[in-house]
Every structure is written in structure tokens, then in C-alpha cells.
Amino acid sequence: MSLPLIGITTSTRLSEGPLKLDIPDSYAEAVAAAGAAPVLIPQGPDEADLQRLVSRLDGVLFSGGGDIEPWRFNGRDHPSLGWVNPDRDRVELFLFQEILKRKKPFLGICRGIQLVNVACGGSLYVDVPSHLPGAIPHDFHDNPARDYPAHVVRLEENCRLAQILGTAEPAVNSLHHQGIERLGAGLHACGWTSDDLAEAVEMTGYSFGLAVQWHPECMPQSEPMRMLFKAFVEAASQPSH
Secondary structure, eight states: OOOOEEEEEOEEEOOSSSOEEEOOHHHHHHHHHTTOEEEEEOSOOOHHHHHHHHHHOSEEEEOOOSOOOGGGGTOOOOTTOOOOOHHHHHHHHHHHHHHHHHTOOEEEETHHHHHHHHHTTOEEESSHHHHSTTOOOOBOTTSSOTTOOOEEOEEOTTOHHHHHHTOSSOEEOOBOSOEEEEOOTTEEEEEEOTTOOEEEEEETTOSSEEEESSOGGGOTTOHHHHHHHHHHHHHHTSTTO
């Protein structure tokens, strides 16, 4: 039996020559370790090409990266905004709608949970430290250990994510400064930090639609995080999804 194909969204970075794809190896490594073949999705393709691509994929992982354009969720500019990529936003928002049409599994990570929320009509805190009263520290980019367990996420009892991870209080890393403000339509928040920021959502009535604010791909030694990728790949392996 052939391996399921998991599309992974990417960013770009400047170099001495042309723009280059920019994505940590950890995403592809986590997908491959769970039993799937990773397929990197670049910026640039038009809608017709993206539709053809989605038709060949068995699932899509919306990866982390730079901030989403604030106008897409009626947000305002802020000095903390960084690595905004309009074409990435275009590609990923279109991909998400195509995934839903075909009822294929998806997993959102960090920026990915924010992208899913915006695609469903929700809004974001443009900068959590500035706009969420009583916010705990969420941005640990300066810590060289990407798997540093910065805080605990409190999961809803018996929610699908808690069942997958095998725990209702996973210790997670934290590498973000934006987050969900108003939840998008069709999404159900199922995990929060102690400051009540939603850090895990699932799509109601969907075969497999999950997104988390942390970076499970950076925690390969964590059994719960490996189980998340395993569950995603298993869902993508189903013939009818």
C-alpha cells in the first residue's frame, strides 16, 4: 500500500539569489516518522494548480511561520508584526477551503491554528502581550531549546485531542506572539492556557480537523506529540477520509 501524501505549507526567505522555500526539517520528519510522505507546498501556484494539487493529497499540515495580514481579520497594524507574506496567506486560505470541500484531514500548527481560525471568519490578537489582559509569556523564541515545555494546556475533558494525546494537561512549547481572539464559525475550542487563550481547536462534525498553537513537531521525544501526528496520518490513510 502506498504511503499517504501529506502536503506541508511553506514560507520563503531572502537569499543572495532568488527566494527560497523556508521550512524547518522537523515538520517533514514528524510526518515521515508517522508513516506518510511529506509534500512541500510552495507559494506562487494559481487556484487551478492548487486544486489539482489538493486532489492528489491525502491531508494538509498548515505549518508555523510569519504573521497573517491584519486586514484579513479586521485587525490593525502593530510594531510586533513580522514576516507577513501576502501570497502565503492567499495560498493557504484557498487551500483550506479546498480541503474542506473535499473533506480531507488537516492539522494546523502555531500560525496554522491562526490561519484556520481566520479562514473560518474568526479574529486574532495581533499581539497577545499587548492585547490580552493578564497574558502569560507565550513567546520563547529566544530559548535555544525548541522543545522547552513553557506551560501546560488545559484540554476539555474527553475531547478528541485529549484522547489522542492520552492526557488532558499536556506540557507544551510556546513560540508565538499572536493568538485566537474570536473563534471562527464551525470551530470548537478544546484547550486553553491559564490566561484563557485558546490553544487547541477542532472542527465540529469533521473527520479530522485539529489545530494547536504549540509546535508538536519540535517535541519528537514526547509520546503525546508523536501520537498527534500518528492520528493525523491514520486519518489521511482512510480511503474516504
